[in-house]
Amino acid sequence: xxxxxxxxxxxxxxxxxxxxxxxxxxxxxxxxxxxxxxxxxxxxxxxxxxxxxxxxxxxxxxxxxxxxxxxxxxxxxxxxxxxxxxxxxxxxxxxxxxxxxxxxxxxxxxxxxxxxxxxxxxxxxxxxxxxxxxxxxxxxxxxxxxxxxxxxxxxxxxxxxxxxxxxxxxxxxxxxxxxxxxxxxxxxxxxxxxxxxxxxxxxxxxxxxxxxxxxxxxxxxxxxxxxxxxxxxxxxxxxxxxxxxxxxxxxxxxxxxxxx
Amino acid sequence: xxxxxxxxxxxxxxxxxxxxxxxxxxxxxxxxxxxxxxxxxxxxxxxxxxxxxxxxxxxxxxxxxxxxxxxxxxxxxxxxxxxxxxxxxxxxxxxxxxxxxxxxxxxxxxxxxxxxxxxxxxxxxxxxxxxxxxxxxxxxxxxxxxxxxxxxxxxxxxxxxxxxxxxxxxxxxxxxxxxxxxxxxxxxxxxxxxxxxxxxxxxxxxxxxxxxxxxxxxxxxxxxxxxxxxxxxxxxxxxxxxx
Numbered sequence: 299x300x301x302x303x304x305x306x307x308x309x310x311x312x313x314x315x316x317x318x319x320x321x322x323x324x325x326x327x328x329x330x331x332x333x334x335x336x337x338x339x340x341x342x343x344x345x346x347x348x349x350x351x352x353x354x355x356x357x358x359x360x361x362x363x364x365x366x367x368x369x370x371x372x373x374x375x376x377x378x379x380x381x382x383x384x385x386x387x388x389x390x391x392x393x394x395x396x397x398x399x400x401x402x403x404x405x406x407x408x409x410x411x412x413x414x415x416x417x418x419x420x421x422x423x424x425x426x427x428x429x430x431x432x433x434x435x436x437x438x439x440x441x442x443x444x445x446x447x448x449x450x451x452x453x454x455x456x457x458x459x460x461x462x463x464x465x466x467x468x469x470x471x472x473x474x475x476x477x478x479x480x481x482x483x484x485x486x487x488x489x490x491x492x493x494x495x496x497x498x499x500x501x502x503x504x505x506x507x508x509x510x511x512x513x514x515x516x517x518x519x520x521x522x523x524x525x526x527x528x529x530x531x532x533x534x535x536x537x538x539x540x541x542x543x544x545x546x547x548x549x550x551x552x553x554x555x556x557x558x
Numbered sequence: 559x560x561x562x563x564x565x566x567x568x569x570x571x572x573x574x575x576x577x578x579x580x581x582x583x584x585x586x587x588x589x590x591x592x593x594x595x596x597x598x599x600x601x602x603x604x605x606x607x608x609x610x611x612x613x614x615x616x617x618x619x620x621x622x623x624x625x626x627x628x629x630x631x632x633x634x635x636x637x638x639x640x641x642x643x644x645x646x647x648x649x650x651x652x653x654x655x656x657x658x659x660x661x662x663x664x665x666x667x668x669x670x671x672x673x674x675x676x677x678x679x680x681x682x683x684x685x686x687x688x689x690x691x692x693x694x695x696x697x698x699x700x701x702x703x704x705x706x707x708x709x710x711x712x713x714x715x716x717x718x719x720x721x722x723x724x725x726x727x728x729x730x731x732x733x734x735x736x737x738x739x740x741x742x743x744x745x746x747x748x749x750x751x752x753x754x755x756x757x758x759x760x761x762x763x764x765x766x767x768x769x770x771x772x773x774x775x776x777x778x779x780x781x782x783x784x785x786x787x788x789x790x791x792x793x794x795x796x797x798x799x800x801x
Contacts, residue, residue, distance in 0.1 A: 308617065310617050310618050310621070311617075311621065314618065314621055314622075386776075386779075386780075387772070387776060389733075389779075390733075390775060390776040390779035390780065391737070391772045391775040391776055391779075392737040392738075392739075392740030392741075392751060392775060393737070393740075394740045394741060394743060394744075394751055395740055395751050395754070395768060395771055395772055395775065396772075398751070398754075398755060398764075398768060399764075399765070399768035399769065399772065402755070402758055402764040402768065403758075403764040403765035403768045403769075404765070406762065406764050406765070407765060493632075496634075497633070497634035497635065497636075498634070499634075500634050500636045500637065501636060501741075504744060511634075511636070511637070524644050524648075525641075525644070525645065528637060528640055528641045528644075529641070531637055532629075532633045532637055532638075532641065535632065535633050535634055535637060536629070536632045536633060539632040539633075540632070
């Protein structure tokens with residue numbers, strides 16, 4: 299974490315590294331991994347579902363978060379009030395509860411309506427993933443809306459006034475100055491929120507969406523193994539988190555800090 | 559067709575006495591709060607230990623603590639809860655076997671507190687470490703120059719100095735702890751979210767019960783916010799207002 303650069307070649311690090319590798323080798327030899335080839339295909343598919351959920355819900359959630367943040371920073375009270383209430387409710391209740399409310403609650407309400415049951419949307423509404431996508435999207439929007447509010451409010455007034463002085467219309471000023479500057483300010487938090495979103499995706503397995511977590515649960519049921527599948531799952535999430543962190547670091551480095 | 563409106567408004571389902579499920583929900587809330595408070599306090603102990611170790615420990619301890627905080631923050635809470643829940647109960651039983659005692663049946667409550675504590679500890683370590691480093695070194699040196707003992711420096715300078723930096727992060731973690739207890743539903747701890755689903759499953763009034771539970775969680779958050787604002791005002795007394 300800290301800025302201090304510590305070398306890998308310090309003696310105690312080498313010993314720790316050797317112990318770590320020793321533990322991994324021990325686990326690889328002494329634990330049961332014979333199930334791995336049978337499930338490898340499905341595991342890859344599960345990781346795909348997890349990533350697909352992550353990117354779709356983060357993108358949709360971010361699109362929702364921009365207006366949510368904007369109306370809270372500069373909107374009239376009849377828009378900022380509901381937006382603030384939405385963010386409070388989403389941030390004040392557990393995601394698992396929201397997910398189950400949508401899946402069990404909303405899902406059971408839809409069943410009452412013959413119009414919905416006969417419509418084209420029913421096959422989708424009967425499956426689980428739309429509820430998972432909706433819950434994750436709303437959750438991301440709630441948390442990120444709060445971040446965007448601060449980011450919009452934090453853009454210096456002078457920059458917006460300068461944009462107006464150049465004769466930009468409010469829409470152009472928003473598109474060219476306000477939004478890019480706010481996103482730039484929110485980028486570090488956005489990285490953290492996306493990692494949190496990745497860590498929230500396994501919850502959808504509780505409503506029968508088949509992501510990588512659900513595949514591992516399946517392995518555990520089939521093989522009666524407790525630790526091996528869970529350890530592999532932890533490793534998969536660690537790798538995904540690492541890739542996400544590196545990707546955002548690269549993205550942040552791409553944005554110039556000083557223009558010209 | 560309008561059955562579901564009647565369904566939504568069947569308030570007698572929320573009555574406290576047994577035909578209603580209100581008492582069950584409140585019982586679940588009590589379990590949730592117990593786990594949250596217990597886990598938070600345990601996490602604080604881990605956090606204080608972890609932050610002290612990271613700041614003053616030897617290189618090996620620092621590296622091990624880095625591994626702990628990085629691992630916990632990179633793996634989903636749900637996976638950690640499953641791993642620690644099984645591994646924790648397993649390890650304790652192995653220990654009991656080793657010293658020749660009977661197998662113990664660990665209550666979901668105790669296991670839940672342990673799991674939330676381990677997760678919270680990693681985050682609190684980072685918060686406390688950051689707050690500690692935010693105290694200007696000159697203040698501590700000045701206190702030493704006045705002849706204060708290290709315990710006095712801690713009590714008079716370091717702790718009050720780090721409090722305004724630690725409170726926002728710690729408050730945020732408390733809110734996360736209250737919501738993370740919901741994940742224990744997956745391992746079968748009868749906390750608010752799980753009993754709500756059971757109530758919904760029995761009566762088929764999912765919407766009503768999940769909304770009621772949501773309100774309970776929201777009330778915990780809002781009441782906590784009032785308390786947090788007070789603590790924050792106390793911690794920041796004498797400092798210039800933010801913005």
